[in-house]
Amino acid sequence: MLEEGTIDYSGKFRWSDALKAKSREVFGINEFRLCQEGVCNANLAGRDIICVMPTGGGKSLTYQLPALLMPGCTVVVSPLISLMKDQTAHLIRAGVNAVMLARDTTSEDLALINLSMNAMATGKCQLREEIKLCYVTPEKLAQSGQFNAWLHKLNDAKKLARLVIDEAHCVSEMGLNFRPDYLKLEALRGEFPTVPVLALSATCTRNVIDKLMGVLKLRSPLQNGTKAGAEGTIYFSSPLYRKNLHYSILPKPARFDDTIKMIREYILTHHKNQSGIIYCLSQKDAESVAAELHAESGQRIRTGVYHANVSATRKNQLHAQWQQGSVNVICATIAFGLGIDKANVRFVIHHSKSIENFYQESGRAGRDGEDAECVLLYRPQDATRLSALTEHGNGMSGAVYNMLEFAQDMQGCRKVLFAKYFSVASQLSVDVWTTEETGALERCRHCDNCKRAPESIDCMDVRLPAWQLLKIAEAVEVHGGQVTMMQLADIARSRGHGKSIARKRGRGRAAERGTVTIDPKTIAGGPVKLHQDDTYLLLVFLLINQYLKIEVKPNKHTQNVYIVPGQKARDLSDLSRTDVVDGCMGPVMRCCFPNRSKRVSTTKNAGTQASSKASVSSKHKTPSRVGSEPSDDELDDGEEVSDIGEGSDYSNYVQRQEHDQSDTPIVIDDDVEDKEEEYDGGDEWSYSMRTGGPSKRKRLQPYVEIPSPKKKRPKMAYDPDDVISIASD
Numbered sequence: 001m002l003e004e005g006t007i008d009y010s011g012k013f014r015w016s017d018a019l020k021a022k023s024r025e026v027f028g029i030n031e032f033r034l035c036q037e038g039v040c041n042a043n044l045a046g047r048d049i050i051c052v053m054p055t056g057g058g059k060s061l062t063y064q065l066p067a068l069l070m071p072g073c074t075v076v077v078s079p080l081i082s083l084m085k086d087q088t089a090h091l092i093r094a095g096v097n098a099v100m101l102a103r104d105t106t107s108e109d110l111a112l113i114n115l116s117m118n119a120m121a122t123g124k125c126q127l128r129e130e131i132k133l134c135y136v137t138p139e140k141l142a143q144s145g146q147f148n149a150w151l152h153k154l155n156d157a158k159k160l161a162r163l164v165i166d167e168a169h170c171v172s173e174m175g176l177n178f179r180p181d182y183l184k185l186e187a188l189r190g191e192f193p194t195v196p197v198l199a200l201s202a203t204c205t206r207n208v209i210d211k212l213m214g215v216l217k218l219r220s221p222l223q224n225g226t227k228a229g230a231e232g233t234i235y236f237s238s239p240l241y242r243k244n245l246h247y248s249i250l251p252k253p254a255r256f257d258d259t260i261k262m263i264r265e266y267i268l269t270h271h272k273n274q275s276g277i278i279y280c281l282s283q284k285d286a287e288s289v290a291a292e293l294h295a296e297s298g299q300r301i302r303t304g305v306y307h308a309n310v311s312a313t314r315k316n317q318l319h320a321q322w323q324q325g326s327v328n329v330i331c332a333t334i335a336f337g338l339g340i341d342k343a344n345v346r347f348v349i350h351h352s353k354s355i356e357n358f359y360q361e362s363g364r365a366g367r368d369g370e371d372a373e374c375v376l377l378y379r380p381q382d383a384t385r386l387s388a389l390t391e392h393g394n395g396m397s398g399a400v401y402n403m404l405e406f407a408q409d410m411q412g413c414r415k416v417l418f419a420k421y422f423s424v425a426s427q428l429s430v431d432v433w434t435t436e437e438t439g440a441l442e443r444c445r446h447c448d449n450c451k452r453a454p455e456s457i458d459c460m461d462v463r464l465p466a467w468q469l470l471k472i473a474e475a476v477e478v479h480g481g482q483v484t485m486m487q488l489a490d491i492a493r494s495r496g497h498g499k500s501i502a503r504k505r506g507r508g509r510a511a512e513r514g515t516v517t518i519d520p521k522t523i524a525g526g527p528v529k530l531h532q533d534d535t536y537l538l539l540v541f542l543l544i545n546q547y548l549k550i551e552v553k554p555n556k557h558t559q560n561v562y563i564v565p566g567q568k569a570r571d572l573s574d575l576s577r578t579d580v581v582d583g584c585m586g587p588v589m590r591c592c593f594p595n596r597s598k599r600v601s602t603t604k605n606a607g608t609q610a611s612s613k614a615s616v617s618s619k620h621k622t623p624s625r626v627g628s629e630p631s632d633d634e635l636d637d638g639e640e641v642s643d644i645g646e647g648s649d650y651s652n653y654v655q656r657q658e659h660d661q662s663d664t665p666i667v668i669d670d671d672v673e674d675k676e677e678e679y680d681g682g683d684e685w686s687y688s689m690r691t692g693g694p695s696k697r698k699r700l701q702p703y704v705e706i707p708s709p710k711k712k713r714p715k716m717a718y719d720p721d722d723v724i725s726i727a728s729d
């Protein structure tokens with residue numbers, strides 16, 4: 001029951017039939033989505049509006065359609081020229097008189113726009129000849145005297161229908177940083193007090209909304225679109241959850257070429273000739289992936305590259321090729337983001353640095369409302385590279401921790417994880433994930449974790465292996481050594497009779513020379529009996545939970561990433577091994593691993609399109625690492641871990657594992673620090689997706705190196721994750 005004096009903008013209005021007819025006639029859209037109709041109604045009623053809809057939800061229609069039903073010109077402020085070009089081209093194709101003004105608008109176009117604007121302002125132009133939509137950048141709006149003069153003339157002639165601020169969160173994000181002209185939008189309300197404003201965004205937190213109300217001087221109070229008063233700004237929001245998007249996290253192979261093969265198989269098997277995007281962490285990655293995928297697939301996957309350094313001409317060309325289908329997969333950085341609107345993108349493959357990026361990037365998929373897949377490729381070893389990429393002097397950034405936690409979660413529904421994450425990180429109400437069918441915290445039933453067969457994962461108390469890892473990390477630190485993630489895993493997993501030696505801290509001449517002997521047998525009562533990949537999963541679990549932490553040490557060209565005990569380490573490491581084994585002391589730590597003994601694919605019982613595709617990678621065998629790791633098919637040579645409780649999940653796990661650990665001592669010492677390595681690129685993918693022959697590439701200031709066989713040096717653990725070249729957008 002509507003309270004007296006309130007308006008429900010989702011209801012019927014005198015223009016409702018005309019609105020629907022116009023929508024069908026011009027845009028071919030028969031049904032409104034989400035809160036589109038309500039926003040159109042509030043728009044036609046001349047209200048100030050804030051509208052928050054998910055990426056791909058259909059925000060553009062909420063101003064484009066009303067613009068066609070009222071006299072005058074709607075001015076749209078948009079942050080991206082490519083977005084404006086897309087929108088105007090789309091409108092012109094639909095027969096709408098739309099123009100755009102940016103830095104590169106030609107003088108001929110300017111002259112034509114000038115004529116039309118003057119004709120509109122002086123009443124010399126027919127209604128059908130009016131410019132209905134004019135797109136402009138905030139810079140042009142703030143700096144162009146001519147444009148300002150047009151706006152005033154239009155306003156005086158009552159032909160300035162509405163001001164729209166697209167991607168309105170930029171007002172708070174960019175205003176303070178590199179797009180100061182966003183803040184100049186402040187002047188609009190003063191100059192055009194009667195012209196209504198519409199602010200649109202996909203992710204607007206309460207803070208951003210407050211900021212928008214202030215900068216744009218929107219009318220108070222803020223009111224719900226279904227119970228609005230006669231004054232104030234109308235707020236619409238629709239669920240951020242899009243049920244046609246199927247989220248999954250797939251294990252990423254260690255080697256670049258294996259990953260390319262996996263992506264090739266995935267695309268050719270499930271999305272042959274369909275449109276997709278592969279988001280990469282750097283420009284070089286995007287180039288390598290595009291080239292290799294094209295070659296590996298025998299030119300069957302037609303790839304294109306898009307990043308900030310691709311020329312404007314090439315970007316335009318690529319856009320056209322993608323729209324026509326002559327390019328079907330774009331390999332891109334996050335630069336290929338805002339405003340990319342291709343209806344039939346059926347899959348997006350991600351390597352994301354944050355949950356925000358992952359969500360934003362996945363917004364490019366399934367914009368036609370049909371099913372699409374959003375696949376994040378993940379390896380726990382990525383933690384190292386992600387930390388280096390996002391390093392700001394304090395070790396790993398919070399965004400990376402959150403991303404790792406999201407990626408490692410093998411049980412939580414992805415929709416619920418998004419809802420919980422955004423409600424905390426962005427203070428978005430969890431309600432924005434509620435749909436007609438499900439509550440915000442109800443499972444979606446179609447992501448990888450909802451479809452996963454329970455027996456495909458082993459969730460167990462990992463106190464003992466965690467305690468062992470912490471003991472070793474502490475011993476390394478106490479002795480003045482420093483270890484990378486891979487080195488820590490290798491030391492912890494080495495056989496008890498092998499001697500492991502960690503390098504002393506410091507570099508070059510100032511370095512304290514020498515080595516430290518780390519023997520897992522004496523320090524941790526024996527080696528960690530986990531599969532190699534599970535050891536990394538556990539290390540990330542310990543990072544996320546603050547038992548370990550990352551230390552990033554920048555060099556001139558690189559970032560070295562080490563693992564040290566975290567603030568909670570001693571909660572566990574102060575206990576004796578017996579206490580831990582008895583399981584009566586210390587925090588219960590449950591961590592999930594893929595069930596390797598059963599080798600249950602996540603797809604076997606899942607039966608959905610999204611999860612059936614997971615088998616592409618879950619069946620894919622991660623190759624052994626360079627010279628040190630056994631494959632997981634090799635047999636355990638049998639050191640009994642006798643002191644863990646019989647029948648405990650960890651001991652069951654250990655018994656199930658059929659893998660060995662190398663006898664080879666692990667030596668990490670100072671002597672190799674500045675020598676060039678001979679390296680076959682075994683883990684190349686993990687720190688860079690680039691190719692061009694990793695073995696030919698000279699690594700900058702290696703921390704540890706694979707010794708040349710000729711030199712007959714002992715084998716050692718090596719992880720190129722340690723040395724990071726930063727080249728992201």
Ligand SMILES: Nc1ncnc2c1ncn2[C@@H]1O[C@H](COP(=O)(O)OP(=O)(O)OP(=O)(O)O)[C@@H](O)[C@H]1O
Nearest residue numbers: 031032033055056057058059060061339341343367
């Ligand atoms: N009611 C509808 N029915 C079918 N298709 C629609 C509807 N509304 C919009 N669309 C289509 O959905 C796609 C996405 O719309 P739009 O570009 O407006 O999204 P958006 O909300 O602006 O997303 P982003 O924030 O990512 O730019 C477009 O191709 C548009 O034509």
